[in-house]
Amino acid sequence: MKFIVWLIRVLVFVLLLVLALANTQPATLNFLAGYAWDAPLILIGLAFFVVGLLAGLVSAVPAMLRLRMENGRLKRELRAAREVSPVKEEPPMPPLI
Template sequence: MKFIVWLIRVLVFVLLLVLALANTQTAELRFLAGYVWQAPLILIGLAFFGVGLLAGLVSAVTPMLRLRMENGRLKRELRVARETPVVREEPPMPPLI
């Protein structure tokens, strides 16, 4: 199974490499205020991929920290619950007649 996964990874890498080598022509990206960025098309695509990846990681930081804090709190509560002795109350004795 691991061989199949690695084979798929290599195939995807080779396909992306061929795509990158086939798109080396220069493209223009026009920003506001007349700024123009000229670069190979694959470089522009890679830059946008990197910006998207960075934005996704930054947006995931807050929920991840919140979950870590909650996990720590729950572990502390579990530790306290395990250390607290359990007091079992026996039912009251029935009245003697």
């Protein structure tokens, strides 16, 4: 199974590499206020990919911190519950007929 996963990864990498090498023509990206950026098309695509990746990571940080805090709280509660002496339960009374 690992072989198939690695084979798929290599195929995707090769496909993306061929796509990158086929898109080396220059392109102009126009920004507001008259700014422009002349760069190969694949470099512009890579820049947008990196910006999107960073935005996704930054947006995931609050949820990750909240989950870590909850995990710590639950571990403390579990530790406290284990330290409490267990209450001995008596067996239930048999039914009266």
